[in-house]
Amino acid sequence: EPEVTQTPSHQVTQMGQEVILRCVPISNHLYFYWYRQILGQKVEFLVSFYNNEISEKSEIFDDQFSVERPDGSNFTLKIRSTKLEDSAMYFCASRKQGAVNEQFFGPGTRLTVL
Amino acid sequence: KNEVEQSPQNLTAQEGEFITINCSYSVGISALHWLQQHPGGGIVSLFMLSSGKKKHGRLIATINIQEKHSSLHITASHPRDSAVYICAVGSSGTYKYIFGTGTRLKVLA
Numbered sequence A: 001e002p003e004v005t006q007t008p009s010h011q012v013t014q015m016g017q018e019v020i021l022r023c024v025p026i027s028n029h030l031y032f033y034w035y036r037q038i039l040g041q042k043v044e045f046l047v048s049f050y051n052n053e054i055s056e057k058s059e060i061f062d063d064q065f066s067v068e069r070p071d072g073s074n075f076t077l078k079i080r081s082t083k084l085e086d087s088a089m090y091f092c093a094s095r096k097q098g099a100v101n102e103q104f105f106g107p108g109t110r111l112t113v114l
Numbered sequence B: 001k002n003e004v005e006q007s008p009q010n011l012t013a014q015e016g017e018f019i020t021i022n023c024s025y026s027v028g029i030s031a032l033h034w035l036q037q038h039p040g041g042g043i044v045s046l047f048m049l050s051s052g053k054k055k056h057g058r059l060i061a062t063i064n065i066q067e068k069h070s071s072l073h074i075t076a077s078h079p080r081d082s083a084v085y086i087c088a089v090g091s092s093g094t095y096k097y098i099f100g101t102g103t104r105l106k107v108l109a
Helices: none
Strands: A005-007 A010-013 A019-024 A031-037 A043-050 A053-057 A065-068 A075-079 A088-095 A109-113 B004-007 B010-014 B019-025 B029-037 B043-049 B052-056 B059-064 B069-074 B083-091 B097-099 B103-108
Touching (some): A010 A019, A019 A088, A031 B097, A043 B097, B004 B083, B010 B019, B019 B083, B029 B069, B043 B052, B043 B083
Parallel strands (some): B010 B103
Antiparallel strands (some): A031 A088, A043 A053, B004 B019, B029 B043, B029 B083, B059 B069
């Protein structure tokens, strides 16, 4: 069964460093999402992406964040200069075209900023 | 005020008990989703509802669109059901999910 994959599973970085989190969505999906979950808190929406552009972003998704679909399979989230408060689990999700289709989640990348 | 509210926040049950988790929302939705999150962090979709009721094994989910309320029921609960159960609503437009805070369920043998 097709699934969303994410790499790495755990990333440790120093404050101020750039990180790139990678996701491979399900191949026939057209809508892509990034969410994050700070430890002990609820999952929060970061950004949605369709047709090679951002379709919606939250106030969390400031200038330090960017997303890209560099090729036909990968979907990446870049954090330019990490802060301690960026430490969280980051989930990628994708879904098919159509008004009401469920999103499929990747296993997450745990980002730890020291 | 949270757009998606869940209750209870924590729930401990004995094996075999019937469990109900509630979700209320205050925004317009395209659909409501029940998700399960295990201690490792992975999120699995259990149900997507836009009306009525769905059943999958021992899990039953219902939604009342007029009252903006949904319930997840687990019949004959088992320790392997222990997880965080999350209600999320799909917003109109980009269909992003808006998540509730989750209900941490522990089922004791």
